[in-house]
Amino acid sequence: MRNFKYIGTIKEALESECPSTVSCADIVALSARDGIVLLRGPQIEMKTGRKDSKESYVAEVDEFIPNHNDTMSLVLLRFQSIGIDVEGTVALLGAHSVGRVHCLNLVNRLYPTVDPTLDPDYAQYLKSRCPSPEPDPKAVEYARNDRDTPMVLDNMYYKHLLSHMGLLLVDQQLASDPSTSPFVEKMATDNGYFHDQFSRALLLLSENSPLTGDEGEIRKDCRYVNEN
Numbered sequence: 001m002r003n004f005k006y007i008g009t010i011k012e013a014l015e016s017e018c019p020s021t022v023s024c025a026d027i028v029a030l031s032a033r034d035g036i037v038l039l040r041g042p043q044i045e046m047k048t049g050r051k052d053s054k055e056s057y058v059a060e061v062d063e064f065i066p067n068h069n070d071t072m073s074l075v076l077l078r079f080q081s082i083g084i085d086v087e088g089t090v091a092l093l094g095a096h097s098v099g100r101v102h103c104l105n106l107v108n109r110l111y112p113t114v115d116p117t118l119d120p121d122y123a124q125y126l127k128s129r130c131p132s133p134e135p136d137p138k139a140v141e142y143a144r145n146d147r148d149t150p151m152v153l154d155n156m157y158y159k160h161l162l163s164h165m166g167l168l169l170v171d172q173q174l175a176s177d178p179s180t181s182p183f184v185e186k187m188a189t190d191n192g193y194f195h196d197q198f199s200r201a202l203l204l205l206s207e208n209s210p211l212t213g214d215e216g217e218i219r220k221d222c223r224y225v226n227e228n
């Protein structure tokens with residue numbers, strides 16, 4: 001989302017070469033595929049042919065996208081409802097082996113008291129990154145998801161979870177919940193296993209109820225539905 005502008009750049013290049021042919025939904029999916037390779041993750045063969053929606057469903061986002069303070073059982077239920085099992089959900093969260101989290105989403109674990117499940121040294125570091133209990137929502141104040149290998153999609157995320165260095169509550173819960181912790185332990189020791197499960201689950205995610213044929217359109221500008 002942080003670099004959504006590049007979706008527009010890719011769309012412009014495609015439209016000038018081959019108008020009204022490649023959907024924004026396919027651009028997003030293939031960008032994820034290529035981003036994963038650039039971050040030294042697995043090569044995932046993805047299908048194309050998704051259409052873009054003819055309406056905007058912003059109101060449905062809150063209903064279907066899990067929140068980082070949700071319980072583990074609710075998070076698992078949400079993924080299960082689109083055919084992704086517990087093992088796959090644990091693997092998908094491994095995407096938090098790259099990228100950042102804004103302080104706004106972290107301060108609830110740091111102030112007024114530090115979440116006791118958080119490693120104390122790590123909490124101290126996070127406080128230095130996020131010194132105010134009430135960060136300005138517009139400020140670019142953040143902590144990296146993974147301080148050791150921030151630009152590699154590897155199993156470092158799971159090693160950190162086992163050392164109580166999960167950044168979001170949802171991350172830390174993955175290591176403590178009995179239904180997910182066995183997978184966390186296995187992924188922490190086996191990067192190949194993590195990559196295999198991540199590939200399998202990302203394919204399922206990318207093929208979740210696509211619009212085909214007349215159900216959708218090829219948007220001209222990814223930020224707007226077509227006029228007609």
Ligand code: HEM
Pocket residue numbers: 001002066067068069075092093095096098099100101102103105168170
């Ligand atoms: C229970 C499910 C999930 C929750 C609650 C969740 C929540 C979050 C939150 C709160 C952030 C920080 C956003 C910010 O402060 O700017 C974040 C970042 C991120 N998430 Fe997730 N996430 C989930 C699943 C996933 C999945 C399935 C993927 C991909 C397969 C993913 C990939 C990422 C990435 C790459 C970032 C870093 C973004 C950046 O650097 O700008 N997340 N997530």
Ligand SMILES: [Ca+2]
Pocket residue numbers: 097098146148149150151152153154155156157
């Ligand atoms: Ca990493």
